Amino acid sequence: MGEFFHVIDGRLEGSGARFDVINPARGVPFAQCPDASREQLDRAVEAARRAFPSWRERSFADRRAYLLKLGQALEAAIEELAPLLTSEQGKPLDRARDELKRAAAQFDDLSRIDIKPDLLRDDAQGRVELRYRPLGVAGAITPWNVPIVLAAPKITQALYVGDTIVVKPSPYTPLTTLKLGELARHILPPGVLNVVAGGNELGQWMTEHPGIDKISFTGSVATGKRVLASAAATLKRVTLELGGNDAAIVLDDVDPAQVAPRLFQAAFVNSGQVCMAIKRLYVHERIYDAMCDELVALARQARVGDGFDPGVALGPVQNKMQYDRVLGILEDTRRSGARILTGGRALPGPGYFIEPTIVADIAEGTRLVDEEPFGPVLPVIRYTDVDDAIRRANDTRFGLGGSVWTNDLARGEALAARLEAGTVWVNHHVGTEPTVPFGGCKESGLGREYAELGLKGYMEAQVVKVPRAPR
Template sequence: MTIKKYQNILNGSGVDSPHSFESKNPATGETLGLVPHSTAEQVAQAVASARAAQPAWAARPDDERKSMVARVADMISENAQDLARWVTREQGKPLGGVGAGEIPGALFEIAACEAWTRVPAGLELPIEVVFEDDTRRDELHRTPYGVVAAIAPWNWPLMIAIWQIIPAIRAGNTVVLKPSEYTSIGTLELARVISAVLPPGVLNTVTGLGAVGSALVENPDVDKIMFTGSTATGIKIAAAAARNLTPSTLELGGNDPAIVLPDADPHAIAMGLFWGAFINMGQTCACAKRVYVHESLHDALVAELKVLVEAMPMGNGMEPSIAMGPIQNAMQFEKVVALVDSARAAGATIVTGGQAPGTAGYFYPLTLVTDIQDGADLVDEEQFGPALPIIKYRDIDLAVASANRLGAGLGASVWSADTGHAMAVAKRIQAGTVWINQHGAVHPMVPFGGVKGSGWGVEFGVDGLKSVTQTRVISLKK
């Protein structure tokens, strides 16, 4: 059987490359198609195409750009089923659904793509009068950067690509998108859907391994970089950006703490905490990755979580009634295995899970680990997978210190029946977002970004739209 070869989009047309690589289904090992490995010349051509298209795109009336972005949202909705199937086959998350009680899987991701497209389509960036008196008037105008390089990850490959693409083009920038090499086909299909609405050159794609991303971020004609991924890669991108003084938005790794206060109800919070930790098999930057539970509630909460963990069916997400899919790739699978094995060897208790089934695909059971402390690899390293360490604490000051002790600072959560008390604790935690009685609840109108080693800059809402513009002050002498 002939394996289909997919194409990049360059100036509105499909483009092949001399070399390609396979994209595989992490649940079955099946080869899904061949992805072009962009050459250095093609990366340069993509940036040049975006550069050539940008002035005319920025010159369009703002209402026209808003209307076209809204049409992109319509196209995403019209193609939701096909796009969701690509996410499931290539990334691994189950198809799931969108409504209340549905599994937050691939259809959930595509619904988020639509939502994060419609919101920027309706936002305004008006001229701001920042100062005025009898002698002068100073206006702050927002202008696009120019060409935005967007580098998307494999965990939410379409949704996070949308987070990068849509605000950028809405503000008058053009984009060169590099998908993850693990999830390229679905992202290329999304780009094809978007490009059907836009003028040639507004959205271009380049696919390949790390060298392709390096060539993109090092190109001096790139005016802004947007990257979501690991802290280690973010450091390399920041170094490359510094050489050209290229502004960047970096949403990097997280090791989110969740603190359960002694007045919380274990039964009431269990489901929210479960999905806060295990959505997308724990492969989310802002998942709860270490849970600090007051000793008086520890055993009860672990028991509640164990019931939920063991009730979730795992398997190929294309099959009905599946709640959990595989880990997306071998590297991440091996990291989770090593971290759980290390915890077991050090004396931690594996409450449930902890052993790969040995079947086809990168399946690893949802795993709860207790009798573990700060300093253990599973606590201190971002596992980015379905293994959750649960740590007892006695004193809230020590729990807050534990939450703040690591270099990451993306998200965190506090769980309590007393919202006033929870708010007081939340204000002490070093994170870009602290949720109360929820975890990972991002919203397209609410700014999102990290502190410390979790990056800089924000996305979403008006602040996110501002982040893909630069300021121009016009000062008038009266």
């Protein structure tokens, strides 16, 4: 796979320390990654601070032109980078290509959004505007499930509004992000985008660093709480997009055979390793057994394996810690008395593979329902009364997404609006759009990414009052 380097002030740098990157389909190291020192982080932040004054003075159109070139460079490198992404993340090769293509498009899509002053008052007393200024240096900490498609919007939002940025990818999947940094160093002015790789210690250094003005973090609730506590010492602006335990509620007027494929895809996409995937499926008792049968058939048809093998639909769980956690939840599920209709076990051989699993006759009070498994496991929960299903869906500390599935769109809209989540859908689940804000409520996050609201999260609001000139 060759050498990998940090990108600091437009230059490639190695580190004295390195760590192994594991191929989750085989469970063994396939590459080594440089492990950034504190001194290297300090220099990355210093480079970003030096680059900030001239970068913020550029126009939105000028900064957009740079981002378009970066998106085009990523698009041109898809065939080179997709095998690397599959090797470190595990997803099927075609899914890796899709992720890189989506990430490349975000550099264009997010930099098309206008950020204009808000006119608050214009009268005899004078004019009052709410303007938005770049914050300074942003720090982005990205996760391992979709590393590039979650790094690209953070980079784009920060750079488009006039911030500079330091990016830290997950130590489980750092390599493709480092390669993105290498592409950027030939396009962006030095210091505008810096990419440094390392473990949890590097993330803490970033959240504590007085030279970083904002942290955008995507990851688990537990880590997000530590990020927020650490950032409080310097009152950094913080955006947190954290875990979800999304509920989907299926009403009794749908045809299970028609709806099940979409529900299955929304639950098992990326082997269930998506924050907004369906994690709890509430199904009306009238169609419960038929829905379970349909989902079981789909789970048994889904081919699991190495992402490089043709026809594979689901790859491995990305890392050993998460693999062990999912297997532990499945063991608790067996002890609970729930019925595992299909799957429920690790696949033989190397790698972190778990059978696609459908669980029936389960309810709240079990780990599988109350926690976010983040793996290829779906509990199907029976309900009788839809008001009770809404109550049960909302009885959680999570609040990222939720959905209602019905042939009555007006009823579906009314019920979806009662779900306590940052995004709710009718007859759909999973997905983001550049012009639609995304984020969670409760413990699923703070702030929003994407759209004008997300861009303004990388800026500081400023009130400007100008009196009316005397006549």
